[in-house]
Amino acid sequence: MSTEPIDLSRNGNDVGTIGDRLARYIFFGCAAVTIATTLAIVLVLVNGATDFFSTVSLTEFFTGTDWSPRAADNPSFGVLPLVWGTLMITVGSALIAIPIGTLTAIYLSEYASSRVRRVVKPTLEILAGIPTIVYGFFALSFITPILQQIYPGTGTFNAAAGAIVVGVMIIPMVSSISEDAMSSVPDSLRNAAYGLGATKFEVSTQVVLPASLSGILAAYVLAISRAIGETMAVTLAAGALAQVTMNPFAEIQTMTAYMVEIGTGDASVGSIGYQSLFAIGLTLFAMTFLMNVLSMWIRSRYREEYQ
């Protein structure tokens, strides 16, 4: 037995300890910047929106069906046409991206050989890296002419082209996150099903899909949230006419497109048009924030426990 005492005391002058503390502060600082920025954005939005709502009532804003902020004598601030435009784009793009993205994910995760997967997955992710203004131009110059041939009444700016192009844009988001979720299903589950004489299709749909459901649903929600916030592509493709319409070939305006229009336009600081940006921004923020919370809730709620 050794009786020699070992020095385990903290040495304040030790370079390692100082470096360690310094690193801790730097890391905390970086994290703090993110949080502070988020808080600042919320504060600015709330502040601006408060000014706006001192002029326009909450009731008019959230229930009004006429959005004409620049009417000279009687401007009207009902946000519903803009919300409606956003919903049309969101629902339409989800209808495109969810089926295609999910089936792509199943193919990549279950059917493709590792060689194919190594090529296809990065290629898909390149889709996500294309600037959205390019998508918008693509919709305007390529998708809309096709739609006009199919349905002659299609306007130069129309909701359908916007929805299609946003749908294509968010496919990689759906497929990539879903594929990650499916790939993380342990092979032992697949083997169990294959060992019982299940086909690849049965293994994919009855074992892998349910086991990765939480991740897949989260991918859907994140993609939808992206569609809600999408700006440049819809501004270019869907137009700037705020109206509530069921016709997908008619021009609409989304909340984001309106913000582009005013933000880059001639609204003077302090005018009611300028203030309305904050109210819409806050509404938009609330919608995407809710979607992200929903996504987190789905992840924890529907997580299937497997070893």
Add this chain to the structure above:
Amino acid sequence: MSDQTDGRLAGVRSALLSIRPNANDGSLTGTSGSSNTEPPEIAAASSESESVSRQGSGADSSASAAASTQPDAETTTTSESGSGLAMPAGDKPLGSPRVDNAVIEARDLDVFYGDTQALHGINMDIPEKEVTALIGPSGCGKSTFLRSINRMNDLIDVARVEGDLHFHGKNVYEDDVDPVALRRKIGMVFQKPNPFPKSIFDNVAYGLRVQGKDDNVEENVLTALERAALLDEVEDQLDESGLDLSGGQQQRLCIARAIATDPEVILMDEPASALDPVATSKIEDLVEELAQEYTVAIVTHNMQQAARISDKTAVFLTGGHLVEFDDTSKIFENPESDRVEDYITGKFG
């Protein structure tokens, strides 16, 4: 159908009370000419028709169709030799690798993972309704061999199989064999319990549903749980998740799942290696019972376990070679190979 399953269940229960009959005692002659070509054929035909009638539905038609073509293929392949398929002298392991009641016959079986050869010219038989243990040190290829029997290696991109593996005389690596149909005849239990994240009931019912055996699902599930010695423990929680069970219970659930569809052969890949001693002994008891109804091949690196529960033992050593195959008692008491003796007695491995 219900009467039959009940009858079989009763059979298992009564068999529990009786001493297990030792089916084969050294009748490994294989020299008596053409009359010996018949038994495997008959075994194939009768067990096939039995299982088809037991299913009561033609849903498994692909497997049945494959089986119905077997006799032809078999007469052509087996007529060349005395009993079963001839074994090349070169790669023949020591011991008695040929049995006269073989269900599975591997001939010159090589398995490669990419450029690595995992199995070298395996020649051995697996006898019907007995327990065949595959033992050997880690990385010796015993699990690879097991997975090549029901073509689970197909699922690995880089795996490649050469040589023949006959199931009732039919080479399962021929182009016209559907691995899905094959796996419905040859069930599997894995090293780590792998229940689905579903209820206990749905776990056992899964194979039945996938295989279109939709009649009497409930009854078949209960029967399988009973035969896997699990029913008493889970009777009141059939709707709860299979993942809530203990490790040993999960593994018995996986065994119930494998036998619910009534395969002919059950492959077990170290089924007790992740379990505690009590759970292990339950699994071992179960394996011995199962061998009365099913052909069992079990991979284990626990030599005592192999000695306790198996009738035949195959010893794989060093890099995918089958060194010796014989009656378990012979392997453990008087092996021909010095290396096998060293391994058995714990001098290496």
